[in-house]
Amino acid sequence: xxxxxxxxxxxxxxxxxxxxxxxxxxxxxxxxxxxxxxxxxxxxxxxxxxxxxxxxxxxxxxxxxxxxxxxxxxxxxxxxxxxxxxxxxxxxxxxxxxxxxxxxxxxxxxxxxxxxxxxxxxxxxxxxxxxxxxxxxxxxxxxxxxxx
Amino acid sequence: xxxxxxxxxxxxxxxxxxxxxxxxxxxxxxxxxxxxxxxxxxxxxxxxxxxxxxxxxxxxxxxxxxxxxxxxxxxxxxxxxxxxxxxxxxxxxxxxxxxxxxxxxxxxxxxxxxxxxxxxxxxxxxxxxxxxxxxxxxxxxxxxxxxxxxxxxxxxxxxxxxxxxxxxxxxxxxxxxxxxxxxxxxxxxxxxxxxxxxxxxxxxxxxxxxxxxxxxxxxxxxxxxxxxxxxxxxxxxxxxxxxxxxxxxxxxxxxxxxxxxxxxxxxxxxxxxxxxxxxxxxxxxxxxxxxxxxxxxxxxxxxxxxxxxxxxxxxxxxxxxxxxxxxxxxxxxxxxxxxxxxxxxxxxxxxxxxxxxxxxxxxxxxxxxxxxxxxx
Amino acid sequence: xxxxxxxxxxxxxxxxxxxxxxxxxxxxxxxxxxxxxxxxxxxxxxxxxxxxxxxxxxxxxxxxxxxxxxxxxxxxxxxxxxxxxxxxxxxxxxxxxxxxxxxxxxxxxxxxxxxxxxxxxxxxxxxxxxxxxxxxxxxxxxxxxxxxxxxxxxxxxxxxxxxxxxxxxxxxxxxxxxxxxxxxxxxxxxxxxxxxxxxxxxxxxxxxxxxxxxxxxxxxxxxxxxxxxxxxxxxxxxxxxxxxxxxxxxxxxxxxxxxxxxxxxxxxxxxxxxxxxxxxxxxxxxxxxxxxxxxxxxxxxxxxxxxxxxxxxxxxxxxxxxxxxxxxxxxxx
Numbered sequence: 141x142x143x144x145x146x147x148x149x150x151x152x153x154x155x156x157x158x159x160x161x162x163x164x165x166x167x168x169x170x171x172x173x174x175x176x177x178x179x180x181x182x183x184x185x186x187x188x189x190x191x192x193x194x195x196x197x198x199x200x201x202x203x204x205x206x207x208x209x210x211x212x213x214x215x216x217x218x219x220x221x222x223x224x225x226x227x228x229x230x231x232x233x234x235x236x237x238x239x240x241x242x243x244x245x246x247x248x249x250x251x252x253x254x255x256x257x258x259x260x261x262x263x264x265x266x267x268x269x270x271x272x273x274x275x276x277x278x279x280x281x282x283x284x285x286x287x288x
Numbered sequence: 289x290x291x292x293x294x295x296x297x298x299x300x301x302x303x304x305x306x307x308x309x310x311x312x313x314x315x316x317x318x319x320x321x322x323x324x325x326x327x328x329x330x331x332x333x334x335x336x337x338x339x340x341x342x343x344x345x346x347x348x349x350x351x352x353x354x355x356x357x358x359x360x361x362x363x364x365x366x367x368x369x370x371x372x373x374x375x376x377x378x379x380x381x382x383x384x385x386x387x388x389x390x391x392x393x394x395x396x397x398x399x400x401x402x403x404x405x406x407x408x409x410x411x412x413x414x415x416x417x418x419x420x421x422x423x424x425x426x427x428x429x430x431x432x433x434x435x436x437x438x439x440x441x442x443x444x445x446x447x448x449x450x451x452x453x454x455x456x457x458x459x460x461x462x463x464x465x466x467x468x469x470x471x472x473x474x475x476x477x478x479x480x481x482x483x484x485x486x487x488x489x490x491x492x493x494x495x496x497x498x499x500x501x502x503x504x505x506x507x508x509x510x511x512x513x514x515x516x517x518x519x520x521x522x523x524x525x526x527x528x529x530x531x532x533x534x535x536x537x538x539x540x541x542x543x544x545x546x547x548x549x550x551x552x553x554x555x556x557x558x559x560x561x562x563x564x565x566x567x568x569x570x571x572x573x574x575x576x577x578x579x580x581x582x583x584x585x586x587x588x589x590x591x592x593x594x595x596x597x598x599x600x601x602x603x604x605x606x607x608x609x610x611x612x613x614x615x616x617x618x619x620x621x622x623x624x625x626x627x628x629x630x631x632x633x634x635x636x637x638x639x640x641x642x643x644x645x646x647x648x649x650x651x652x653x654x655x656x657x658x659x660x661x662x663x664x
Numbered sequence: 665x666x667x668x669x670x671x672x673x674x675x676x677x678x679x680x681x682x683x684x685x686x687x688x689x690x691x692x693x694x695x696x697x698x699x700x701x702x703x704x705x706x707x708x709x710x711x712x713x714x715x716x717x718x719x720x721x722x723x724x725x726x727x728x729x730x731x732x733x734x735x736x737x738x739x740x741x742x743x744x745x746x747x748x749x750x751x752x753x754x755x756x757x758x759x760x761x762x763x764x765x766x767x768x769x770x771x772x773x774x775x776x777x778x779x780x781x782x783x784x785x786x787x788x789x790x791x792x793x794x795x796x797x798x799x800x801x802x803x804x805x806x807x808x809x810x811x812x813x814x815x816x817x818x819x820x821x822x823x824x825x826x827x828x829x830x831x832x833x834x835x836x837x838x839x840x841x842x843x844x845x846x847x848x849x850x851x852x853x854x855x856x857x858x859x860x861x862x863x864x865x866x867x868x869x870x871x872x873x874x875x876x877x878x879x880x881x882x883x884x885x886x887x888x889x890x891x892x893x894x895x896x897x898x899x900x901x902x903x904x905x906x907x908x909x910x911x912x913x914x915x916x917x918x919x920x921x922x923x924x925x926x927x928x929x930x931x932x933x934x935x936x937x938x939x940x941x942x943x944x945x946x947x948x949x950x951x952x953x954x955x956x957x958x959x960x961x962x963x964x965x966x967x968x969x970x971x972x973x974x975x976x977x978x979x980x981x982x983x984x985x986x987x988x989x990x991x992x993x994x995x996x997x
Contacts, residue, residue, distance in 0.1 A: 144727045150713065150720035157308050158315050160337040163652040164362020164443035166313055167406060171432075174413065175425035176709035181699075184716050189310040190905045191796060192731070192912040195724075206336045207315060209802035210307055217796045219912045220729035236359050237339040248340050267362055267443035302815045303823060303902075304798055304805055311901045317803050321812055325823065325974070331811050333803075414901050415970035416892055422707040490893070494970050636973040637823060641901045 145285035148195075152185045152284070154277060155194035155218070159211055159251070161201030161235070164267030165228035169198060172270035185277055191217035195284065196277055199259075200268075202230040202237050203251035215257045221287035223260040223280045226253040227268045235266065292500070292633045294329040296321070303637065307336045311414045311641035316651050320632070320640050327640050330632040332625055337655035345605070345615045350376050350584075351450065353612040357603070358444050360617070361653040363406065365444045366399045367596035368617075368653075371603040373448040374594065379587035379607050380450070386573045388452035389531050391459060394467075394568050395438065395447045396596075397561040401474070402431040403597035404554040404561075407648050411551055414642045415494060420485065427477055430470050437463060452578030464569055475562050482555045492548065499631040499643030501545035509626035513599020515647045518553045519545035525595040534571065535564050545631075550646040584610045596620065598648050619653035676762040683760050683943055684753065690952055691928035692718040692921065694959050702963025718924045722917035733910035734794040741792040744785045745911065745918040751778045751785075752922055756929045759951075761942035764856040772843055772853045775933065779839070779888065782926075783832045786897060789907035790825030797904055824906035827897045831887070834981055835894070839884025841988025845877030846937045848995030855936060862940025869938040873994030878938055880988040883980075885930050886962055889923070893969035896977065931955035 141149075154173070158166045173180045173187045180187070188194050191214045203211060215224070229235045231253045238249055253259055260283060263276035299321040307315035317333040341360050345353045354376065357368040370392055377384060409424035432442050438457055439445020447457045459467075485491065501511070503519040516523055517540060524539045526532045540556040542549035584607070591604035599620025606613045624647045632643040696714035704711025735741040755778055757763055764770045794800070798820040806813040846868045847853050850861035868874040887894040898906030911919055932943050932951040941947045972980065 143723065147720040147723035147727070151716050151724045153721075158313070160315060160339060160655075161652070162359050162362040162365070163314055163650065164365065167362055168443060170313060171425060171429070174409070174422060175429055176422050176707055177426060177429045179704075179709040179711070181704070181712040182710035184712060186712070186717075186721075189308075189797075189900070190909055192733075192910055193905075193916060195728075202339065204336060204338055206338075206803065207307065210315075213796050213800070213802060214308060217731075219731045236356060237341070237344065239344075248338055266359075267441075269442060296812065299812065299815055301818045301822075302812065303818055303820060304801070304803070305820070305902065307801070307803065308797065310904055317805065319805060319810075319812075321815060325826070329811065333805070333810075412970075416895070416900055417968075417970040418703070419707050419967045422709065426708070488968075490969050490976075493976060494972070636975065637902050638896065638899045638971060638973045639901075 141285075148285050149281060150184050152196055152277065152281075153188045153194050154180070154185055154196045154198055155188055155191060155214075156198050156200075157211055157214055159199060159201035159207040159231070159253070160204035161228060161230045162267075165200040165230070168267050168270055169200065169227060169273050172273045175270075178270045178274065180274060180277075183274060183278060185274070192219065194218050195221070196223050196225060196280060198225045198227055198273070198277070199253045199257075200228045200231050201251070202234045202249045203253055203256050205248055205250055208250040208256055211256055221284060223284055224253070224257055225261045225263060225273075225276045225280065226259045227263040227265075227273055227276065229264060229266040232262050232264060292630070294633055295323075296329060298323045299328050300324065305641070309641070311645065313410060314649075314651050316649070318640070318644065320637060322637055325637050327632045327635055327637060330629045330640060330644075332629055332644070334625070334651045334655050337652045339655070342615045342617060345612050347611050347613075349610050350607060350612055353605075353615070354448070354450065355446065357617070358446060361619075361650055362443050363403050363650055364399065364596045364598065364601075364653065366395050366447055367594065367601055368603075369446065369448045370396060371592055371594045371596075371601050373450050375590055375592040375603045375605060376450050376607070378592055379590045379605075380582055380585060382451055382579065382582045384452050385576050385579055387575045388577045388579075390568045390572050391453045391457055391577060392448055393531055393535070394459070394565055395435070395445065395457070397565045397568075398431055398435055398438075400561045400597045401558055402428055402435065404558050405431065407554055408551060411547070411642070411645055414645045415491065417491060420481075420491075423481060427474055427481070430474050434467055434470055437466065449578065451580055451582055452576070455578065458577055459572065464572070467565070468569060471562050471565060475559070478555065478558060485555075486552070495547040495551065498547045498635055498639050499646050501627050501631045503545065505630055506545060506627060509630065510623050511599075511627045511647075512620045512623050513595070513597070513648070514553050514557060515545075515550065515599070515624055515627055518542045518549040525593050525600050529594060535567050537564050547642060547646045589614045598650055598653075599623065619650065621648070621650045621654040624649065625654070679944065680757055680760050680762050683948060684756055686948055687756055687928055687932070687943070687951070688921075688925060690955070691924040692722075694718060694924045694927045694955060695920075697956070698959050698963040702960060703967050706964070706967045718920070722920040725913055725917040725920065728913040730914060731912045733912065734796065734800070735792045735910055736794070737792055741789065741910065742915055744789050744792075745915050745922060748782055748785050749918050749922045749925070751782050752925045752929050754778055756925070756932060756943070758855070759929070759932045759936045759943040761859075761944045764859070764942070767854055770855040772847055772855075775843060776840055779836065780832070783828065783836060786828040786907050787825050787832065790821045790828050790897070793821040793907060793910040794819055795821060795904075795909035797909065820903045821906065821909055824897050824903045828907065831897060835887050835977070836884065838880045838981060838984035838988050839888055841985060841992060842877045842881035842884050843937065845873055845880075845988070845991045845995050848992050849873065858937060859940045859942055867939040871995075873991045874938055876987055876994065877991035878934070880984050880991060881934055881938070882958065882961065883984050885934075885958060886965065887981075888930065889926060889962070891962055892966035893972040894977070895971055896973065899971045901971070927959060928955045931958045934958070
């Protein structure tokens with residue numbers, strides 16, 4: 141393991157973007173990072189709110205119409221290597237909101253997330269459990285370490 | 289108290305924040321109009337969360353619609369289910385077993401506890417006081433585990449169904465004993481925290497007089513919930529609800545309507561909630577927890593008001609062939625947006641997000657029926 | 665020619681380089697120590713490994729893609745963290761006894777000047793950074809129905825630049841007053857005189873004016889480092905990261921390293937000015953101890969305070985400045 145992967149394994153900066161889910165996943169992820177019970181920092185995962193600093197983007201929610209472009213802009217602002225974790229069933233497949241008009245394409249929901257930006261890991265659950273979020277972020281490690 | 293008024297003539301520049309921002313737990317846009325770092329006017333734009341839940345509910349079988357209301361909001365999920373099944377029960381004229389009603393109240397009050405702890409932790413985080421925030425998140429974790437134990441999930445427990453509560457939410461002796469011990473621990477720790485918090489002069493000087501919402505203005509804006517009670521108005525729908533009749537609790541009010549009053553009222557209300565849960569556990573009646581002997585009939589739209597952690601929640605729908613018709617949901621944050629915009633006036637820009645957070649925003653609840661403003 | 669080959673000068677240069685390298689390595693541990701052993705301990709959690717925030721995060725940023733920042737003058741914007749780093753490097757070189765031979769550098773005036781350069785850099789960074797997180801975010805703001813559709817719109821970093829400008833005007837005043845406390849006792853602005861005065865008269869720290877001055881110096885140190893509660897120029901609740909918003913990859917790594925280095929350097933300066941121990945030989949060990957003590961107290965203080973707005977900052981800084989004046993008056997008596 142070179143110094144590149146070694147250092148990447150020891151500092152992962154995570155940015156959160158909420159794209160209009162029900163708040164359940166958002167709170168659980170904040171809980172993961174901020175609560176001393178789960179304490180993501182002990183796994184070398186740090187919270188940041190600046191896309192220029194981030195390595196991993198955690199996205200929740202079904203990507204509502206107003207959120208689509210901000211999400212894409214934030215994704216573009218992150219320097220390579222970057223990876224996206226879609227957390228929660230809304231981010232994975234649009235959740236209960238996706239079929240708002242049945243078979244007619246929805247105007248409100250632009251999701252799921254992988255139709256907007258490329259997704260590297262998917263964390264299922266409604267709402268996601270904090271342990272699963274941590275596992276999802278950590279499961280990206282091999283990809284992140286091997287990236288240029 | 290001097291009336292704060294938006295002073296548009298002195299506005300120097302506009303600072304837009306959001307929809308992704310560290311101080312916001314959910315996406316919303318806020319435009320702050322400032323003059324020398326003092327906010328003169330604030331405009332909150334919601335609609336970022338619009339998913340059209342009422343539109344999906346329309347025409348769904350009422351049981352499915354109840355399950356869907358849970359997905360309106362991840363913080364007050366139980367409140368939405370409770371009010372939705374309550375509406376259906378009013379429409380179908382169902383009398384639920386007493387034990388079920390008690391269990392619903394236990395869940396509702398536990399949810400109020402976790403919502404208030406989240407509010408306090410988020411408030412401290414917005415103050416950039418990481419230590420207090422972490423301690424509160426730690427306290428909240430105990431409540432979350434209790435909820436997960438009863439409902440089987442940490443966020444959406446699906447407790448209420450038409451006619452009672454779901455059988456998995458039945459409370460046996462082991463569960464009751466655990467709730468009691470955990471609540472004792474939470475109460476002691478919360479009392480410690482309240483002591484520590486109110487005696488911290490630096491924090492107190494920071495939050496006293498910040499984000500003031502005068503009582504007159506609060507009434508004018510039709511603010512609800514703890515935000516209204518923090519201005520000195522004793523308004524709580526729980527006293528009018530037949531479910532809460534057997535319980536003895538106080539309506540907490542505070543004076544001032546500033547961040548301090550808002551934070552303290554949540555702490556004191558948490559103690560009241562613990563009191564209600566204890567009474568419910570003590571007097572928990574025996575008997576069935578669900579009544580399945582009801583029949584589906586058509587009904588005119590009926591409505592139901594309950595008190596949720598953020599204020600008054602209104603659900604209304606009619607039934608037709610077992611399907612939901614003319615669904616309207618009004619959440620407390622809808623009324624409180626005016627308070628948020630008003631409270632931010634006259635404060636420093638760093639406090640602007642704090643003033644919004646002090647009204648306990650839950651825009652995911654609120655964004656449903658509002659038309660998205662589209663660009664041309 | 666014979667100046668260059670003078671063995672004394674060559675030895676001095678080698679000694680300075682070794683000292684600086686040791687200090688640089690030690691300083692990278694300081695953010696981690698603050699985060700793990702102070703903040704995390706107070707917050708009752710395990711916290712990150714001690715090497716992560718200060719060492720491996722900058723190394724990781726080194727290997728990230730070099731994105732062109734959103735800035736009107738991106739060349740200048742990218743140069744600023746390097747200027748900051750060089751300033752801190754100069755400060756640490758000044759504290760070594762080898763540099764005492766150059767009177768123009770080894771004086772309080774040079775230190776004040778270099779610290780001012782550091783602060784001016786923050787203003788420029790704030791003014792030049794145009795992050796995606798506020799104004800350029802694609803959101804229909806000025807549409808039909810919105811209030812004040814014709815108002816002038818600004819970035820959050822502009823706020824941060826304005827605040828940095830104010831911090832130059834009054835915020836760092838306590839630190840500069842505290843720097844002049846030893847001057848009043850030694851009656852000289854030159855570091856060699858200050859150090860030799862303390863050799864004969866005992867450290868300034870153990871006099872009445874020295875103790876008051878040390879307190880002012882410590883708070884000034886926190887203001888200089890923009891640590892909570894004095895982090896208004898990068899307050900998370902409005903300006904997110906303020907001046908540093910647009911730095912990515914190598915430039916962000918420099919920002920990270922500079923912060924740890926500044927923590928160490930100011931502690932080393934304190935040792936020179938208040939205890940008369942220059943940064944050499946055994947002095948390095950004393951400097952490490954001083955830096956650890958500073959970081960420990962700063963961590964405790966910052967973990968228990970919310971961010972200050974102007975309402976709290978003005979009284980704190982006015983009070984501290986008065987204390988600093990008191991220390992100077994006590995020293996002159």
